[in-house]
Amino acid sequence: MSAPPITTAAAPSWRNRLRYQMRLTLREPTTVIGVLMALLFAYLIVVPILSILMDSATVQFGDDRRTKAELGSVTLYYLTRTFTSAVARDLFWVPLRNTLMVAGGAIAISMVVGGILGWLIARTDMFGRRWFATALIVPYMLPAWTFALAWTTLFKNRTVGGQQGWFEAIGLTPPDWLAYGQFPITVILALHYTPFVILLFGSALRRFDSQLEDSARILGASGATVARQVILPLMRPALMSAVVLIFAKCLGEFGVPYVLGLPVKFDVLATSLYRSIGSRQTGVAGVLAGAIMLIGVIAILVDAYLAREARRFVTVGSKGSMNRASRLKGWRLPATGFAGLIFAASVAMPILTLFLSTVMRMPANFAWSNFTLDYWIGWDLPTVAMRTGILFSPDLWRAAFNTIWIVGSASICSGLLGILTGYIVVRSPYRPLSVFLRQVTFMPYLVPGIAFAAAYLSLFAVQRGPVPALYGTYAILILALMADQMPYASRAGISAMMQLGKDPEEAAQVVGAGWLRRMTWVVIPIQKGSLVTGILLPFISGIKGLSLFVILAVPATDVLTTFSLRLVDYHYTQAANAVVLIIAGLAYVGTLTAQKLTKTNLAEGLGS
Amino acid sequence: MPDIILRNVQKNYGAGSPNAVADLDLHIGDGEFMCLLGPSGCGKTTTLRMIAGLENLSGGEISVGGRVVDSIPQGIFVGPEKRGMGLVFQSYALWPHLTIERNTDFGLRLRKVPKAERESRVNTVMKALDIEKYRDRYPSQLSGGQQQRVALARMLAVNPGVLLLDEPLSNLDARLRLEMRAELKRIHAAFKTTIVFVTHDQWEAMTLATTIAVMNEGTLQQRGTPNDIYERPANRFVAEFVGSPPINIIELAASGSDPLERAARDYLRARLGAAADLGSVGIRPEALMLALDDAPVPPGHFRHGASVTAVLPTGGSWIIEVNCAGRVIFLTTTESPTLQGGEIVTLHARPAALHVFDSHQNRLAGVDDALARVA
Numbered sequence: 001m002s003a004p005p006i007t008t009a010a011a012p013s014w015r016n017r018l019r020y021q022m023r024l025t026l027r028e029p030t031t032v033i034g035v036l037m038a039l040l041f042a043y044l045i046v047v048p049i050l051s052i053l054m055d056s057a058t059v060q061f062g063d064d065r066r067t068k069a070e071l072g073s074v075t076l077y078y079l080t081r082t083f084t085s086a087v088a089r090d091l092f093w094v095p096l097r098n099t100l101m102v103a104g105g106a107i108a109i110s111m112v113v114g115g116i117l118g119w120l121i122a123r124t125d126m127f128g129r130r131w132f133a134t135a136l137i138v139p140y141m142l143p144a145w146t147f148a149l150a151w152t153t154l155f156k157n158r159t160v161g162g163q164q165g166w167f168e169a170i171g172l173t174p175p176d177w178l179a180y181g182q183f184p185i186t187v188i189l190a191l192h193y194t195p196f197v198i199l200l201f202g203s204a205l206r207r208f209d210s211q212l213e214d215s216a217r218i219l220g221a222s223g224a225t226v227a228r229q230v231i232l233p234l235m236r237p238a239l240m241s242a243v244v245l246i247f248a249k250c251l252g253e254f255g256v257p258y259v260l261g262l263p264v265k266f267d268v269l270a271t272s273l274y275r276s277i278g279s280r281q282t283g284v285a286g287v288l289a290g291a292i293m294l295i296g297v298i299a300i301l302v303d304a305y306l307a308r309e310a311r312r313f314v315t316v317g318s319k320g321s322m323n324r325a326s327r328l329k330g331w332r333l334p335a336t337g338f339a340g341l342i343f344a345a346s347v348a349m350p351i352l353t354l355f356l357s358t359v360m361r362m363p364a365n366f367a368w369s370n371f372t373l374d375y376w377i378g379w380d381l382p383t384v385a386m387r388t389g390i391l392f393s394p395d396l397w398r399a400a401f402n403t404i405w406i407v408g409s410a411s412i413c414s415g416l417l418g419i420l421t422g423y424i425v426v427r428s429p430y431r432p433l434s435v436f437l438r439q440v441t442f443m444p445y446l447v448p449g450i451a452f453a454a455a456y457l458s459l460f461a462v463q464r465g466p467v468p469a470l471y472g473t474y475a476i477l478i479l480a481l482m483a484d485q486m487p488y489a490s491r492a493g494i495s496a497m498m499q500l501g502k503d504p505e506e507a508a509q510v511v512g513a514g515w516l517r518r519m520t521w522v523v524i525p526i527q528k529g530s531l532v533t534g535i536l537l538p539f540i541s542g543i544k545g546l547s548l549f550v551i552l553a554v555p556a557t558d559v560l561t562t563f564s565l566r567l568v569d570y571h572y573t574q575a576a577n578a579v580v581l582i583i584a585g586l587a588y589v590g591t592l593t594a595q596k597l598t599k600t601n602l603a604e605g606l607g608s
Numbered sequence: 609m610p611d612i613i614l615r616n617v618q619k620n621y622g623a624g625s626p627n628a629v630a631d632l633d634l635h636i637g638d639g640e641f642m643c644l645l646g647p648s649g650c651g652k653t654t655t656l657r658m659i660a661g662l663e664n665l666s667g668g669e670i671s672v673g674g675r676v677v678d679s680i681p682q683g684i685f686v687g688p689e690k691r692g693m694g695l696v697f698q699s700y701a702l703w704p705h706l707t708i709e710r711n712t713d714f715g716l717r718l719r720k721v722p723k724a725e726r727e728s729r730v731n732t733v734m735k736a737l738d739i740e741k742y743r744d745r746y747p748s749q750l751s752g753g754q755q756q757r758v759a760l761a762r763m764l765a766v767n768p769g770v771l772l773l774d775e776p777l778s779n780l781d782a783r784l785r786l787e788m789r790a791e792l793k794r795i796h797a798a799f800k801t802t803i804v805f806v807t808h809d810q811w812e813a814m815t816l817a818t819t820i821a822v823m824n825e826g827t828l829q830q831r832g833t834p835n836d837i838y839e840r841p842a843n844r845f846v847a848e849f850v851g852s853p854p855i856n857i858i859e860l861a862a863s864g865s866d867p868l869e870r871a872a873r874d875y876l877r878a879r880l881g882a883a884a885d886l887g888s889v890g891i892r893p894e895a896l897m898l899a900l901d902d903a904p905v906p907p908g909h910f911r912h913g914a915s916v917t918a919v920l921p922t923g924g925s926w927i928i929e930v931n932c933a934g935r936v937i938f939l940t941t942t943e944s945p946t947l948q949g950g951e952i953v954t955l956h957a958r959p960a961a962l963h964v965f966d967s968h969q970n971r972l973a974g975v976d977d978a979l980a981r982v983a
Contacts, residue, residue: 019683024664027687503701506662507759509688510695511715511766521714525705 024429028515034424034433037417041440044483048455049293049447055458056286063283078283082291091284092291095272102185102257102268103250107243109190113342114197115239120335121198122205124326127336133202136339139346140195141591142584143544143561145255147188149580150350152259153357153573155179160263162571166353166364181266188256191346193246197239204238205231223326237306244303248296252448254547255561259568269295270450270547277454277551286458289451297446351584358390358578375574390578399563399579406474406559407542410481414489415535417482419527422493427502441490444483453551456480472554480552481545485538492537496530532597540590544583560586610673610769610802612636612659618667619654619826628654630826632668636819641796641803643817645810647849651826652806656772659804660695661688672770694763694801695772698779700755702747708758709734709743715766733761736798737791753784757791764799771795773805777812789815810850814838822846840976844969847890853927853938855963856893860886867933868912875910876964880978887967895961896939898928898947899954911956916947930955 025031059067059075067077082092120126121133139147155174156165167174177183208231216226254270261271269292276285328335357363358375374381378389390396421441425434444452456479460470470476500523508522524531546561553562560583567576612635619629629651636642644652657663659670661678669679672693677686702711712734716726734740737757747755756776763771773792777785793816796803807813813820814834822829822837822845830842841847847855858872872889880886891910899905914932925942932955939955947953959979964972 013681016681016683020664020680020685023683023685027685501699501701503697503699504703506660506688507695507697507701507762508703508714509662510660510691510693511763512689512692512718513714514689517718522703526703528705 030424030427030515031430031433033420034428034430034437037420037424038433038436038440041437041483041486044479045440045443045486048452048459048483049443052286052289052451052455052458054286055282056284056290058283060282062280075283078287082284082287090267091272091276092269092288095267095269096291098182098257098261098266099251099268099270102182102189103247105182105186106189106193106250107246109186110194110197110246111239111243113190114194114242115201117194117339117342118198118201119205120339122202124328124335126328126332126339128339132339132343135343135347136198137195138588139192140199141588143255143546143580143587144188144192144253145259145546146354146580146584147191147346147350148184148256148259149568149577150353151184151188152179153353153363153577155184163573164363169362169364176264180260180264184260185256185266185268188260189250189253191342192256193249194342194346196246197242200238200242201235204235208234237309240306241303244299244306248299248303248448251292251296251299252450252547254450254550255565258550258565270448273450273454274551277457282458285454289454292451293447296448296451300446351581354577354581358574358581375578386572386575390575393575395558395563396560396579396582399558399560400582402474402557403543403559403561406477406557407481407539407545410478410485411535411539411542413478414482414485414538415531417486418489418491418493418534419496419524419531420493421486421490422495422497423523425490425494426497438490438494441486443487444485445487449484449545449547450551452484453480453548456483457551471552472557474557477549477552477557477559480548481542484548485542488538488541489534492530492534496527496534500526533594536590536594536597540587540594543590544587611638611640612673612770612802612804613671614655614659614668615670616668617655617658617665617670619651619658619663620666627666627826629658632826632828634821634828634831636802636804639800639802641793641816641818642805643813643820644804644806644823645813645820645849646808646823646829648808650823652808652823653774655823656695656774656804656806659770660693660772661686661691662695691770692766692768693770693772694766694768696756696759696763696774696776698775700747700759700776700779702755702758702762704747707744707746708739708750711747711758712739712743712761712765714762719766729765729767733765736764736795737761752779752781753788756780756784756788760791760795764795767799769802771799771801771803773803775806775808777807778809785812792816810852814850822849824849840971841890841963842971844888844890844965847963847965851892853893853940855890856896856937856939857888857890859888860964861888861967866935868935871912872910876962879959880964880972880975884964884972884975885966886972887965887969890963890965891957891961892963893927893938893940895957896937897956898930898939898941898945899956901952901954903954905954905956906958909956909958910962911954914953914955916949916951916953918949919945919947 056078057074057076059069059071059073059077061071063077064071067075069075069077082088117132117136121129121136126132152165154166155178156163157168157174157176157179158164159176159179165174165179212230212234213226216230221229252270253268254274257266257268257271258274261267267275269288273285273288273292276288359371359373361370361372372378374389376389377391379392381387381389386393418441421437425438428434447455456476457471460467460476460479463469470479504526505518505522508518513521544561546565549559549562550565553559555566558566560579564576564579564583567579614632614634617629617632617634618627620627632651632655634655644655646652654663658665658678659672664685665678665680667680669681669684670677671679672691676682676684677691678684703714706714709730713726713730716729721729731740734743737760739754739757739761742750742754742758747758750758756779759776777788780788789812792803792805795801805813805816817834819831820834820837821831824845830837830846832840832842837846837850841850844857848857859866859869860873860876862873873886876884876886876889905911912932914930914937916928917931917936918929920927920929925940926945928939928941928945928947930937930939930953937955960976962979964975964979966972
């Protein structure tokens with residue numbers, strides 16, 4: 001050994017060890033920013049949820065006499081009221097049963113229809129396979145209650161005032177069960193979530209290793225046996241996961257039951273919660289929101305468990321996974337007809353109905369003279385309200401402006417925070433910090449939008465410490481939307497940062513770039529693409545979002561969705577339908593643009 | 609150019625986890641071309657990253673050019689951006705959003721070097737590495753070898769006192785690797801930089817380095833010139849790790865009844881005395897010679913009978929596999945052997961070619977002198 005003599009360093013004192021640690025921690029702002037963000041998210045996500053849960057167990061304003069306890073003291077009043085009192089049936093149990101029945105029905109129908117379509121698209125020689133692959137996904141890009149409005153336009157009967165439905169107008173009065181309540185809600189949710197099944201099931205089928213199928217064939221199994229004994233068992237995890245996700249989404253669904261359930265008092269949990277808030281029963285709202293969250297959490301946990309189980313089935317990516325088509329022979333035409341029928345029912349009919357309803361004076365009168373563009377671009381109309389076409393209405397433009405402004409700023413914030421979260425989660429030397437950030441940003445995913453909005457209302461409706469009452473301001477909408485979008489934004493950020501790896505940044509560090517330089521010269525420019533996606537995706541889902549806004553928006557802060565809902569409430573059918581068409585158009589064009597920009601199939605990512 | 613001194617350096621990832629680097633003392637001299645050589649997971653890359661400042665220490669200190677840059681006893685940590693080093697990553701880590709020119713002048717722009725000087729500096733480096741013609745391309749449009757040169761140019765542009773290379777040649781094909789090795793030697797001569805080079809490839813270490821530090825399981829095994837490492841391995845690990853085909857090891861543990869082991873033990877006992885702590889002996893394949901049955905074996909050589917099992921030509925040299933009392937032994941020769949399978953031969957080796965290790969697997973103290981004397 002030819003090394004020069006080396007002095008052995010003295011054992012370091014704990015003080016110097018600490019000094020060394022401090023120096024490391026403070027040298028880079030990563031930790032400081034991470035701590036600040038952790039605090040921010042704790043306040044924006046955890047505190048509202050805690051706040052509404054506390055509401056459910058403490059005496060609320062105005063309830064002190066009923067509960068015979070002081071304002072703010074702990075009480076079981078709301079729990080017993082929601083679960084065991086005389087009104088519990090109407091408040092909770094019936095809505096719960098309705099929710100479960102609607103969700104169950106929607107899941108059953110969408111599984112059957114979506115399963116068949118997914119198979120037809122992925123593995124057969126049906127006519128127009130490619131076209132259907134895109135066309136049948138469209139319902140998922142549009143807000144679900146677009147279809148609810150189309151449904152009322154067609155089937156509305158005299159139970160409710162306002163303009164008649166088309167069938168009523170031609171003298172065929174639809175019965176209540178067809179016009180409102182469980183049946184239409186189930187059908188509409190089923191049609192809305194069918195694309196979800198097509199996507200999940202289709203992609204699982206496409207990646208399916210056909211060698212597994214071939215092996216069974218060679219051993220003498222018939223096509224039906226192969227399907228029953230090989231394909232379906234292996235697909236079960238994907239199918240189960242679709243079931244759970246659709247269930248979770250149905251749970252928070254507000255718009256469809258609101259439009260179609262209200263006339264016959266068909267309440268689901270989401271509308272019951274909305275009513276409780278509307279009638280200022282804050283404590284009961286807290287209990288209901290808690291119940292919805294709990295069911296949502298259970299659903300997601302079941303999904304996570306299933307996903308872990310699914311990993312035992314290795315069906316992905318081998319050279320045998322060729323996309324070989326089954327020959328339908330005589331069934332080719334009927335199969336194409338079926339797909340066409342579903343397309344007509346889930347896309348063409350609703351959109352056409354909505355559009356026609358906005359250019360016709362009287363419903364279902366197809367005489368040329370009955371057509372008009374007044375509802376779009378009319379001026380000085382002889383009506384009591386809405387005296388201009390919708391495009392000339394200042395309310396529309398204000399709502400459109402609000403939508404862009406609110407959804408836009410929330411999306412930009414959550415996109416940036418998402419990248420930053422990703423950066424800190426991946427880079428922070430402190431594991432607890434990165435674990436906390438990852439989990440806290442994921443939390444809103446477990447909470448259906450309507451419950452989350454209720455939580456925001458609970459926290460920000462009154463002044464708390466230095467934070468003023470935010471109800472009725474833009475701020476509460478932006479904050480709530482931002483927090484609601486964090487699961488998607490942070491996941492995108494984390495995966496982008498994982499893919500980037502440490503090396504490019506360390507290379508910059510070695511040649512002398514400090515933290516800020518590395519962020520602005522290296523990290524953000526490289527992540528430009530995922531940043532754009534991380535902003536665009538939440539933007540699209542925010543534009544068509546309803547459940548969050550319906551609780552937090554007031555007329556002054558109306559966005560397009562709540563504006564159209566208000567028009568529905570006032571029975572301005574044409575105007576409401578026109579606004580919904582505008583939203584659907586924006587969402588559709590936005591999705592296509594994002595798809596073009598990122599060269600990926602974004603329909604899969606539009607999980608909200 | 610600065611030298612680098614590591615004192616008692618330790619690294620573990622989290623309390624309780626095993627040491628990635630344990631008590632490492634290493635001096636890297638000014639202008640030296642030092643290779644850190646060892647199997648994967650031996651801590652060599654961690655050591656390099658600690659020198660760069662990309663990993664912090666768990667104990668000990670590092671100083672560069674007389675200045676302490678990282679020290680737990682003194683509570684000092686100088687960030688990588690302030691150490692004035694260059695580091696070429698195994699993955700190259702070129703910035704995908706910048707052209708080759710912008711990749712190369714990144715560091716100069718950071719330092720706000722005036723435009724004229726920046727351009728002349730970039731031109732010099734690009735010319736030296738023959739990447740001028742790609743200056744407007746993006747990294748994804750370049751081949752692996754070209755990217756590798758850009759990664760090098762990017763670091764050389766800022767004229768670092770120390771250049772660190774983390775297995776930079778491992779992703780290149782054989783021919784390019786040879787070219788780049790020559791390139792690195794040229795750069796070392798031209799820029800007079802202190803270079804620390806991490807590799808698991810002993811060939812690379814042998815051909816490039818002025819000094820090699822062999823590491824295993826986080827500890828330094830031996831530091832020396834390539835010749836030292838090969839000719840006088842400090843322990844059995846170094847002897848076995850360096851050399852291809854690998855060194856033939858014969859165990860000398862007293863209980864063994866294997867004829868070859870007994871012969872080697874008796875041979876060494878006769879020369880080193882009965883008290884010598886014999887663990888094993890290694891003989892490099894090229895140090896072993898063959899004598900056909902009637903040919904004379906020089907007196908004093910270690911010898912043993914064997915039968916040829918296979919002759920493997922490698923182009924210009926041959927690897928011969930023999931069976932020596934039931935054990936497989938390899939030897940190499942550059943003379944065309946006229947042997948056939950099954951032929952009976954005598955293996956023999958000069959006493960000075962025997963690497964004797966004690967029961968702790970370290971080179972037996974004084975063994976070289978002793979064996980030289982008896983020869």
